Amino acid sequence: MANDNVVFVGNKPFMNYVTSVVMQFTTKNADTVVVKARGKFISKAVDVAEVVKKRFLENQVEVKDIKIDSEEFKNQDGKDVRVSTIEIELVKK
Amino acid sequence: MANDNVVFVGNKPFMNYVTSVVMQFTTKNADTVVVKARGKFISKAVDVAEVVKKRFLENQVEVKDIKIDSEEFKNQDGKDVRVSTIEIELVKK
Numbered sequence: 001m002a003n004d005n006v007v008f009v010g011n012k013p014f015m016n017y018v019t020s021v022v023m024q025f026t027t028k029n030a031d032t033v034v035v036k037a038r039g040k041f042i043s044k045a046v047d048v049a050e051v052v053k054k055r056f057l058e059n060q061v062e063v064k065d066i067k068i069d070s071e072e073f074k075n076q077d078g079k080d081v082r083v084s085t086i087e088i089e090l091v092k093k
Numbered sequence: 094m095a096n097d098n099v100v101f102v103g104n105k106p107f108m109n110y111v112t113s114v115v116m117q118f119t120t121k122n123a124d125t126v127v128v129k130a131r132g133k134f135i136s137k138a139v140d141v142a143e144v145v146k147k148r149f150l151e152n153q154v155e156v157k158d159i160k161i162d163s164e165e166f167k168n169q170d171g172k173d174v175r176v177s178t179i180e181i182e183l184v185k186k
Contacts, residue, residue, distance in 0.1 A: 039136065041136070042135055042138050043132065043136045046161050047163075047175070047177045048161070049161060050175065050177045051163075054163060054165075062173045064159060066159040067159075068098060068139050068181070069143070082140070082144065082147075084139040
């Protein structure tokens with residue numbers, strides 16, 4: 001089930017997410033892990049993917065696909081707000 | 094020259110970058126515009142691309158490709174630092 005291998009990046013410490021992705025590939029032997037984030041956490045999600053790819057699982061995983069999107073909704077003040085999202089698909093080489 | 098149509102997102106106001114991308118497509122009649130950013134500005138670059146795609150040039154441009162990468166260098170304290178980068182390629186439909 002591909003949907004199981006999703007790591008959603010938020011405000012926890014950076015290394016939590018790196019460890020989580022690495023463990024999906026190693027302990028859980030996943031072929032694919034999708035790193036997702038919204039809004040300001042998008043930069044952090046890219047950092048997570050890069051650190052996994054270039055340091056922890058160097059030459060073992062690569063970026064297969066990256067999708068960006070955005071959702072519009074009303075905030076508490078009734079104002080239209082747009083929030084961007086990212087999905088970074090990492091795969092075993 | 095494709096390299097001319099690059100918008101580098103940094104700490105200027107958000108709409109500066111949106112306007113800049115829109116003008117590349119309209120006034121300058123570019124077929125492709127690449128939105129680039131580093132580090133914490135990656136989230137802002139995704140926002141810029143999304144606002145151009147979904148609001149200002151709705152149904153006129155789409156995301157063709159997204160690349161992420163990172164560079165490692167020593168900061169002032171001699172410590173190794175990694176900075177992630179993103180390149181979002183927008184094209185006319």
